[in-house]
Amino acid sequence: MEEYLSPTFFLDFTNEKVQLFCSDIKQKASPKEKAVALYYKVRDGFVYDPYHLDIRPEALTASKIVEKRRAWCVEKAILYVACCRYLRIPARLGFGIVVNHLGAEQLKTYLKREEIVFHGYAAVYLDGEWIKTTPAFDKIACRASKVSTLEWDGTKDAMLQAYEGDQQFMQYIHFYGEFADLPITLLRAEMQKYYPHLFETIHQEKVFSFTF
Helix, strand or coil, rough: CHCCCCCCCCCCCHHHHHHHHHCCHHHHHHHHHHHCCCCHHHHHCCCEECEECCCHHHHHCCHHHHHEEEEEEHHHHHHHHHHHHHHCCEEEEEEEEEEEEECCCCHHHHCCEEEEEEEEEEEEEECEEEEEECCCCCCCHHHHHHCCCCCCCCCCCCHHHHCCCCCEEEEEEEEEEEECCHHHHHHHHHHHCCCHHHHHHCCCCCCCEECC
């Protein structure tokens, strides 16, 4: 388990800014209470923003992410896992490919396909088992997409809002697996494979930016 409790370049919870972010969570009694409280703090503490992506290594450290007000799923997963480890809860990063069926038409125009590659989630070790959770979609983002927020109590997987009523919201179509640290080489390779146009020119508009 030590591998899932250790700091890394990306999961740099030894940084004071990350530790300060966790200061109120440390007062919770049990690992499960800490993990759940942290889930909501990360989920709703940053507005979900998939329109401004920076995949440079120096931009994807927990200590850098914690300074932001808006973050995309990979950033939120990194910060969540880093904070879990600081609180001595074993945690690792998980990634997959998802298709968003509601509220993603604008994003598709920039990505030029429906797949959202390297969607990030977290897996935490609680009560003797690995449990998956996704602290990506905050209340504001869910309200904009007209879907319910994803609740989590630390007892079972909470991966996504599959349906809102009888309409499908999101589905996983591929899993890359779970990792002790951010697999930055794989992330970059998969993004370049699915979105080659993003690497061919500069994208630094107010409504969409991509930095690599």
